[in-house]
Amino acid sequence: MIKLIRPFIIIMVALVYASSGAQNAPDNLDLTNHLKPISAENIFKTEGYYNWGTSILKGDDGKYHMFYSRWKKDYGFYGWLTHSEIAHAVSDHPAGPWIYLETALQGPRENRWDAITAHNPKIKYFDGKYYLYYVGTNLGDKNFSEEELIETAHIGYSHPNWKILRPNQRVGVAVSNSVNGPWKRSDKPLIEPSGPITTLTVNPAITQAKNGNYYLIVKGDKPNEKRFIRNQAMAISKSPTGPFEIQEKPVIDYIDTEDMSMWYDEDRDRFYGVFHAEGFIGMVTSADGIHWEKAQNYELMPKKVKQEDGNLLIPGRLERPFIYQENGSPKVLGLAVKQGDESFSIFIPIEEI
Numbered sequence: 001m002i003k004l005i006r007p008f009i010i011i012m013v014a015l016v017y018a019s020s021g022a023q024n025a026p027d028n029l030d031l032t033n034h035l036k037p038i039s040a041e042n043i044f045k046t047e048g049y050y051n052w053g054t055s056i057l058k059g060d061d062g063k064y065h066m067f068y069s070r071w072k073k074d075y076g077f078y079g080w081l082t083h084s085e086i087a088h089a090v091s092d093h094p095a096g097p098w099i100y101l102e103t104a105l106q107g108p109r110e111n112r113w114d115a116i117t118a119h120n121p122k123i124k125y126f127d128g129k130y131y132l133y134y135v136g137t138n139l140g141d142k143n144f145s146e147e148e149l150i151e152t153a154h155i156g157y158s159h160p161n162w163k164i165l166r167p168n169q170r171v172g173v174a175v176s177n178s179v180n181g182p183w184k185r186s187d188k189p190l191i192e193p194s195g196p197i198t199t200l201t202v203n204p205a206i207t208q209a210k211n212g213n214y215y216l217i218v219k220g221d222k223p224n225e226k227r228f229i230r231n232q233a234m235a236i237s238k239s240p241t242g243p244f245e246i247q248e249k250p251v252i253d254y255i256d257t258e259d260m261s262m263w264y265d266e267d268r269d270r271f272y273g274v275f276h277a278e279g280f281i282g283m284v285t286s287a288d289g290i291h292w293e294k295a296q297n298y299e300l301m302p303k304k305v306k307q308e309d310g311n312l313l314i315p316g317r318l319e320r321p322f323i324y325q326e327n328g329s330p331k332v333l334g335l336a337v338k339q340g341d342e343s344f345s346i347f348i349p350i351e352e353i
Contacts, residue, residue, distance in 0.1 A: 025268040027285045030297050031330060034351040037306040038313070041097045044089070045344040048073055052080060053259070053320035054334040054345050055122045056094055057130075059179045064091045066098055066334075067121040067132060068345060077343070078156035081165050082149045083107075084119040086134055088180075094324050094332045095347040104181060105134060105174060113138055113189050114172055116149065116165065120203050120259075120320070123179075126214075126240045130176045132183055133190070133204040137169040169200040171218050173241055190242050193220045196250035197233040205262040205273065206240070214240050215289045217251055217260045217273065229256045232275070234290060251292045252284060261322045263330075264289075274300060274321045274333075281321050281335070305335070305346060313346070315339045329353060 044051065044066075052069040059065050071083040086105040089098040105118040114136025122133040139161060152161040170189030176182060191201050197220025205217040214237045222229040232251035235244035251260070255277055262273040271286040272295065280302050283295040303318040320336035333348040 025270070027268070027270065027296050029265065029268065029272060029283075029285075029295065029330075029353070031283070031333070031350060031353070032297055032300055034353055035301060035306070035333060036349040036351055037308045038346055038348055039308045042095050042347045042349065043344060044068075044096055044098045044347070045342070046070055046087075046100065050077060050080070050343040051345050052084070052336045052343055053120050054322050054336070054347075056322065056324040056332065056334065057123045057125060057179065058094070058326065064094045065089075065123065065179050066091065067104060067123045069119050069121065073341070075150060075153040076156070077338075077341075079153035080119060081117060081137065081162070082153040084117045086118045086121045086132070094326070095349045098345075102180075104132065105183060105185075107136065108185075112136075112185075112187075113168075113170055114185065115139070122204050122206060122261075124206060124240070125179075126208060128177075129240075130179050131206075131240050132174045132176070133206060134172060134174070135169055135202045135204070136172055136189075137165045139164050140168065167199050169202050171201045171204045171216075175241070186241065191216070191218060191235055191244045191246065195233060195246040195248050196223070196253060197221060197231050197246070198223045203259055205260040207262050207264045207271070208240075209264050209271070209289055210266070210269070213238060213289075214244075215262070215264075215271065216244050217262055219258060219260070222253060230258060232257060232260055232273075234292075236289070247290050249290060249292075251286075257282070259320045263323060263325050266328045272323075274323055276319045276321055279303060281318070281333075305337075305348065313337070313339075317343075 049070040054068045056066045066089045069084045071079045075083045088101045088104045091098045107116045115138040119135040124131045152159045172186045174183035174185045199221040201218040203219045216235045222231045231253045235246045237244040257275040257277045281300045283300045285295040286292040305313040315337040317338035322334040324332040
């Protein structure tokens with residue numbers, strides 16, 4: 001009997017060890033040493049427009065589809081809050097070159113939560129449908145004209161309308177059976193600020209984990225804080241369109257950050273997120289999507305970009321990081337660049353890890 005029990009115990013221990021080893025592998029993702037220099041093909045500019053932020057998806061047509069914010073330079077850079085639209089470009093490669101295809105979403109100027117602006121998109125494909133997450137705002141019950149919106153854009157933060165437009169920003173989603181639309185917008189925002197964020201919900205990042213749940217990160221103001229500091233909050237749902245429940249524990253509250261991009265790493269069975277902060281692009285990780293910590297590769301890169309000609313691109317602003325990953329492997333780091341009166345998108349190829 002003892003001879004039978006011992007092999008059984010050994011087998012059970014081996015199975016437990018193998019099972020535990022397959023879950024939550026160590027955080028050993030090092031992107032810093034795999035970022036390649038960029039070439040002209042990795043830079044996307046649009047004549048007469050400011051471009052800001054990107055989100056990439058591979059379509060069933062074999063092409064790569066990029067959704068990004070843009071607004072006319074005539075309105076000035078602050079026009080992102082009044083005139084941003086979400087545009088759609090295509091490429092044969094995830095790092096470009098990109099060709100503008102169409103405008104996917106605009107502020108409809110109707111009596112809606114997203115009447116004004118369509119900004120900071122994330123494009124996703126879940127269960128046979130395309131989901132375009134974005135930020136919109138409105139002026140409440142206030143009557144306004146197009147001339148007033150242009151004036152608001154030119155004046156910026158000090159315009160009285162800014163104090164209405166900023167706190168009215170919310171995250172929503174538009175759904176389509178095709179990556180080319182048409183897009184059906186949500187009739188109401190996807191999520192309201194609560195818990196570790198207040199004032200607004202913006203800059204969505206979403207992924208689906210192996211448990212089938214959808215994990216959504218949104219940014220808002222840090223509660224009970226006199227300084228201008230933003231928190232990142234996590235919300236979870238069983239559906240890509242909600243309802244989402246904000247978790248009590250913030251993703252990041254120890255530093256002022258923006259522009260999260262998140263994905264679930266199947267090989268390591270853990271979540272990763274990249275963000276921008278003062279002076280660097282950073283990365284955080286989580287084993288369960290709720291409790292987050294600094295990744296080993298926390299300071300992913302300084303705000304300097306290597307170029308193939310040996311020079312460094314050192315922009316005035318380097319923000320909106322987006323990781324495009326394919327078959328579980330990160331392929332491209334997209335970033336928004338502001339340099340003087342130009343803003344454009346760059347795509348840093350990532351070597352196979």
